[in-house]
Amino acid sequence: AQTVTQSQPEMSVQEAETVTLSCTYDTSESDYYLFWYKQPPSRQMILVIRQEAYKQQNATENRFSVNFQKAAKSFSLKISDSQLGDAAMYFCAYRSTGTASKLTFGTGTRLQVTL
Amino acid sequence: GAGVSQSPSNKVTEKGKDVELRCDPISGHTALYWYRQSLGQGLEFLIYFQGNSAPDKSGLPSDRFSAERTGGSVSTLTIQRTQQEDSAVYLCASSLLLGLSYNEQFFGPGTRLTVL
Numbered sequence: 001a002q003t004v005t006q007s008q009p010e011m012s013v014q015e016a017e018t019v020t021l022s023c024t025y026d027t028s029e030s031d032y033y034l035f036w037y038k039q040p041p042s043r044q045m046i047l048v049i050r051q052e053a054y055k056q057q058n059a060t061e062n063r064f065s066v067n068f069q070k071a072a073k074s075f076s077l078k079i080s081d082s083q084l085g086d087a088a089m090y091f092c093a094y095r096s097t098g099t100a101s102k103l104t105f106g107t108g109t110r111l112q113v114t115l
Numbered sequence: 116g117a118g119v120s121q122s123p124s125n126k127v128t129e130k131g132k133d134v135e136l137r138c139d140p141i142s143g144h145t146a147l148y149w150y151r152q153s154l155g156q157g158l159e160f161l162i163y164f165q166g167n168s169a170p171d172k173s174g175l176p177s178d179r180f181s182a183e184r185t186g187g188s189v190s191t192l193t194i195q196r197t198q199q200e201d202s203a204v205y206l207c208a209s210s211l212l213l214g215l216s217y218n219e220q221f222f223g224p225g226t227r228l229t230v231l
Contacts, residue, residue, distance in 0.1 A: 004157070043204060045158075045222035091157055102148065102174070103220065105157035 002027045002094050006106035013082045014114050020067075021077045021109045023092030031097050034068065036077045039089040039108070048090070051075065079111075087113045117141065119223035121207050127229045128197055136192045136226045140209030147190050148220060149182060152204040161205075164190065166212060197230045204228070 003026045013019035025034070036048040051059045051068050058066050063083075067076045079086055092106040120139045128134050140147050145166045150158040160174040164184040175181070179198075184190040194201055204227050208220040 006157075043206075043225045043227075045206065045208075047219060050219075093158075102160040102163060102171070103150075103158070104160070105150075107155070107157045 002029075002032075002096070002104050004092050004094050004104055004106040006092055006109050008109045009107075010110045010112070012112040012114060013079070015082055015084060017082055018078060018080045019082055019111065021079075021090050021092075021111070023075045023077070023106055025073050025075065025092070025094050027073070027094065029096060033095040033097065034066075034075045035093040035095065035103070036064070036066070036075075037091045037093060037105075038086075039091060041088075045091070049077065082113050084113050084115075087111055119207055119209050119221055121205075121223040121226050123226060124224065125227045125229075127231065129231050130199060131196055133193065133195045134197055134228065136194075136205050136228070138190045138192070138207030138209075138223060140188065140190070140207070141221055142188075143211065144209035144221075145187065145212045146210045146218065146220075147184055148208040148210075149190070149192050150206045150208065152206060152225070154203070158206060161192070194228075197228075199230050202228055202230045 005024045032053045034051045038046045038048050049061045049064050063080045065078045089108045091108045093103045095101050122137045148163040149161040152158045162172050162182050164170045179195045182192045204225040206225040208222045210218040210220045
């Protein structure tokens with residue numbers, strides 16, 4: 001079974017600064033997907049970014065980028081130019097390939113953004 | 116367009132009572148998932164429905180939990196004889212099932228269940 005570990009329960013960053021959230025995972029599969037989800041107080045999970053394991057290039061979405069280290073089974077999220085609206089819970093998630101596969105989540109990191 | 120909706124938004128019940136939680140997926144989405152988010156925990160997979168195939172119930176924590184999906188659309192998660200440890204946010208997600216390997220799951224806002 002796959003597991004996802006987020007070792008930072010809480011992080012804080014000043015507005016306009018950069019912060020990196022850590023995630024490690026364990027799997028015996030060679031191909032899979034990795035995700036970062038954001039959960040604001042509204043509870044709705046929002047997909048921030050995804051990475052296909054077969055792609056060596058790190059995914060980027062505007063101010064959000066990942067550092068995917070397949071051999072180390074590490075998948076960190078970097079948020080640049082942090083904004084107050086980035087404050088939320090962030091979850092790292094794993095999914096096997098296949099048309100309908102469940103997501104396996106980490107326990108989350110609460111990000112605070114200060115002025 | 117309409118996203119995934121869930122009702123009720125909040126539910127308070129007494130220990131031992133049965134509860135039903137409802138999920139309306141995005142129209143046309145053939146896969147539907149239920150997850151549970153307990154306080155301080157990540158999301159835990161419960162069950163998913165994939166088209167007309169038998170559901171994957173491997174995540175249901177006990178036989179007090181069941182779910183059905185009628186007409187390939189709306190789903191109801193039922194918890195019988197609720198216990199305090201059932202208190203959590205129950206999230207539903209849906210996705211298309213295309214010929215592609217990747218199908219994004221879109222989440223609803225969840226139902227917060229409190230068992231007194």
